[in-house]
Amino acid sequence: MTYAYLFKYIIIGDTGVGKSCLLLQFTDKRFQPVHDLTIGVEFGARMVNIDGKQIKLQIWDTAGQESFRSITRSYYRGAAGALLVYDITRRETFNHLTSWLEDARQHSSSNMVIMLIGNKSDLESRRDVKREEGEAFAREHGLIFMETSAKTACNVEEAFINTAKEIYRKIQQGLFDVHNEANGIKIGPQQSIATSAGPGACPRNSRDTGSDSGCC
Amino acid sequence: MSGKDGTETPVIAETSRTLEDGNCESDKNSESVDHSAMPESESELAASTGRRPEVKPSSDLETSKVQETVSKEETQTGWGYWGSWGKSLLSSASATVATVGQGISSVIEKAESSLGIPSPSEISSEVKVAAAETNTRENEDSSLGAGPFGVFSTISTAVQSTGKSVIAGGLDALEFIGKKTMDVIAEGDPGFKRTKGLMNRNATLSQVLREAKEKEELWTSNEVTMETDKNTHYGLLFDEFQGLSHLEALEMLSQESEIKVRSVLNSLSGDELETLKLELEQLKEAFSLAEFCDEEEEEKKGDEDFTKEVTELFSQLHVSTKPEKLTRARNTAYEWIKAVPAKTLAENKEEEKQLEGGNTEEVSKNSIEDIHAFAIRSLAELTACSIELFHKTAALVLHGQRQNVTAIERSQTLSQVTVVLCKELSFLSREFTTSLTTVGVKEKTDSLNPLITAVFLEASNSASYIQDAFQLLLPVLELSLIENRTESPTHELQVQKPLAQQ
Numbered sequence: 001m002t003y004a005y006l007f008k009y010i011i012i013g014d015t016g017v018g019k020s021c022l023l024l025q026f027t028d029k030r031f032q033p034v035h036d037l038t039i040g041v042e043f044g045a046r047m048v049n050i051d052g053k054q055i056k057l058q059i060w061d062t063a064g065q066e067s068f069r070s071i072t073r074s075y076y077r078g079a080a081g082a083l084l085v086y087d088i089t090r091r092e093t094f095n096h097l098t099s100w101l102e103d104a105r106q107h108s109s110s111n112m113v114i115m116l117i118g119n120k121s122d123l124e125s126r127r128d129v130k131r132e133e134g135e136a137f138a139r140e141h142g143l144i145f146m147e148t149s150a151k152t153a154c155n156v157e158e159a160f161i162n163t164a165k166e167i168y169r170k171i172q173q174g175l176f177d178v179h180n181e182a183n184g185i186k187i188g189p190q191q192s193i194a195t196s197a198g199p200g201a202c203p204r205n206s207r208d209t210g211s212d213s214g215c216c
Numbered sequence: 217m218s219g220k221d222g223t224e225t226p227v228i229a230e231t232s233r234t235l236e237d238g239n240c241e242s243d244k245n246s247e248s249v250d251h252s253a254m255p256e257s258e259s260e261l262a263a264s265t266g267r268r269p270e271v272k273p274s275s276d277l278e279t280s281k282v283q284e285t286v287s288k289e290e291t292q293t294g295w296g297y298w299g300s301w302g303k304s305l306l307s308s309a310s311a312t313v314a315t316v317g318q319g320i321s322s323v324i325e326k327a328e329s330s331l332g333i334p335s336p337s338e339i340s341s342e343v344k345v346a347a348a349e350t351n352t353r354e355n356e357d358s359s360l361g362a363g364p365f366g367v368f369s370t371i372s373t374a375v376q377s378t379g380k381s382v383i384a385g386g387l388d389a390l391e392f393i394g395k396k397t398m399d400v401i402a403e404g405d406p407g408f409k410r411t412k413g414l415m416n417r418n419a420t421l422s423q424v425l426r427e428a429k430e431k432e433e434l435w436t437s438n439e440v441t442m443e444t445d446k447n448t449h450y451g452l453l454f455d456e457f458q459g460l461s462h463l464e465a466l467e468m469l470s471q472e473s474e475i476k477v478r479s480v481l482n483s484l485s486g487d488e489l490e491t492l493k494l495e496l497e498q499l500k501e502a503f504s505l506a507e508f509c510d511e512e513e514e515e516k517k518g519d520e521d522f523t524k525e526v527t528e529l530f531s532q533l534h535v536s537t538k539p540e541k542l543t544r545a546r547n548t549a550y551e552w553i554k555a556v557p558a559k560t561l562a563e564n565k566e567e568e569k570q571l572e573g574g575n576t577e578e579v580s581k582n583s584i585e586d587i588h589a590f591a592i593r594s595l596a597e598l599t600a601c602s603i604e605l606f607h608k609t610a611a612l613v614l615h616g617q618r619q620n621v622t623a624i625e626r627s628q629t630l631s632q633v634t635v636v637l638c639k640e641l642s643f644l645s646r647e648f649t650t651s652l653t654t655v656g657v658k659e660k661t662d663s664l665n666p667l668i669t670a671v672f673l674e675a676s677n678s679a680s681y682i683q684d685a686f687q688l689l690l691p692v693l694e695l696s697l698i699e700n701r702t703e704s705p706t707h708e709l710q711v712q713k714p715l716a717q718q
Binding site for chain 1: 430431433458461462465468469472536537607608610611612614615616
């Protein structure tokens with residue numbers, strides 16, 4: 001139940017690229033072919049293990065519809081990671097990436113880790129965007145890149161976890177100020193007690209606190 | 217004592233009366249308590265709390281013991297008292313928050329009606345007597361302090377003494393009551409800190425809740441206790457149902473809207489500014505919460521009624537979100553409660569036959585803990601669903617779909633929704649506590665009462681959260697009002713199309 005860190009993620013991209021399906025596959029390990037249109041934002045959470053540390057991912061799955069755009073911008077604030085999703089069978093979703101990226105950069109912390117995701121990799125026969133194009137776009141803009149399939153679950157875990165690994169790496173390099181919540185990172189309840197504990201509040205069970213927390 | 221009854225501060229008279237309503241079988245004598253003095257506010261209080269406390273038999277024992285040593289109104293230490301009155305105080309406290317700024321006279325009026333205080337002229341002659349009484353009572357209270365009802369008696373002291381200051385100090389006193397109550401309650405239950413925190417307007421609601429949740433997380437991780445313990449932590453459950461996230465998202469929309477509204481206001485001047493301000497003022501009025509004491513002397517409404525009512529209200533909002541998740545959660549809770557008494561009573565009887573006492577206690581103990589856990593869970597779920605609905609509503613209002621309702625109409629509807637939700641929560645909590653008292657007949661009050669307190673506390677917490685979340689919608693509707701003035705109505709049509717179906 002306890003965690004060393006909590007990372008806030010946002011999932012962004014055009015409507016219908018499979019953002020909510022990716023989330024559902026990641027949190028519930030299931031696929032739902034027909035999905036309600038997301039209103040504003042939906043949420044999911046899951047614990048992952050990075051380097052032996054429990055990390056809670058708090059995922060904000062935003063509405064992709066153009067008309068919600070101004071609203072979803074409000075939600076970017078304080079995200080540590082973003083999954084920018086396009087649909088490999090629909091080129092226009094790839095073409096819109098630049099505008100999504102601009103939005104993301106403008107409304108969130110500059111350190112935010114962005115994972116570019118080409119979704120629906122199971123629909124190889126209908127592919128409209130080459131894998132290399134995605135890779136090139138990612139390289140050009142300093143993003144991580146993966147192709148996934150929310151339907152077959154291929155690479156879904158990896159996409160979420162690799163993003164977390166990258167954030168974690170940045171924390172260790174000191175690029176993220178973990179005490180500033182605007183960065184989308186929060187220290188888990190046990191860790192924070194190490195810095196602000198009163199007497200008697202020190203956790204007896206320090207299994208998860210890790211070596212560098214200095215607790216107890 | 218009969219002479220004293222006539223001069224008691226009405227607050228006290230009224231609380232006695234309220235208890236009596238639920239307690240009439242066990243305590244017919246007290247019928248004589250001075251309710252003739254202010255019949256109006258009495259009935260109003262009863263209606264406003266809407267709470268007919270369920271008095272469990274075991275509390276009578278407790279009551280009669282105390283009765284001998286303490287003045288009459290102090291005898292009402294059973295849960296009925298606490299349940300009815302403590303909550304009405306809580307709700308009037310939060311209602312006050314919403315009303316401040318509406319003009320002192322209306323606040324005082326509200327205070328008078330909800331606390332049952334007659335007009336200043338009427339009361340001034342009685343103040344002295346009340347003061348004297350309070351002094352003696354305080355002494356008596358201290359002797360009670362250590363017992364299981366310590367919390368209660370401190371509160372009653374606070375309120376008794378504030379009874380006087382309300383008259384003297386008006387608004388300040390009201391704030392004091394609110395704060396004092398929160399403080400006192402929090403003392404008795406550290407997990408309640410968040411409501412105390414609500415009084416501190418510097419922190420956002422989600423921060424307050426988050427802190428509470430984190431404390432609980434810490435607590436549960438430190439305590440090497442049973443799995444089941446985790447199931448009764450409201451904050452953790454509320455988060456699990458994504459209540460915190462929706463609240464945070466709602467706050468973001470609210471803040472952003474507020475900034476935009478302010479910048480619009482700054483850009484205007486002269487008549488234009490004045491008319492807009494006037495319109496915004498009207499909107500704000502819809503947000504000063506409607507009284508909780510609607511005429512409805514609601515008896516148990518049918519299951520469908522809540523569903524129908526909320527669904528209808530939402531259709532009036534003209535936003536494409538439906539409260540199905542909420543109503544489903546609510547109906548599940550009711551079904552569960554309905555199944556409880558029959559089940560556990562039957563179990564107990566069987567057990568009794570087989571084992572003759574002894575283990576029966578074990579069985580019912582599990583049951584009351586089960587009920588308690590389920591109650592807390594349901595309250596957390598319903599609150600989370602309610603806040604999710606408010607968040608979705610905010611998103612859809614800002615999204616600017618169909619605008620054949622005005623922002624003011626929407627605000628009024630939302631205000632009604634808030635009232636309905638809070639009523640539902642209080643009703644549900646009563647169902648749970650009834651169930652607890654029925655199943656826990658044989659329990660010691662020491663083990664039963666804390667569970668009942670917890671349910672009542674979390675129910676009133678839930679109501680506060682919902683009311684605070686409702687307030688977050690104000691800037692959103694303000695912005696919507698402003699945008700509707702400036703935008704031509706043709707714009708929205710294309711926007712709502714894709715949303716209508718998929």
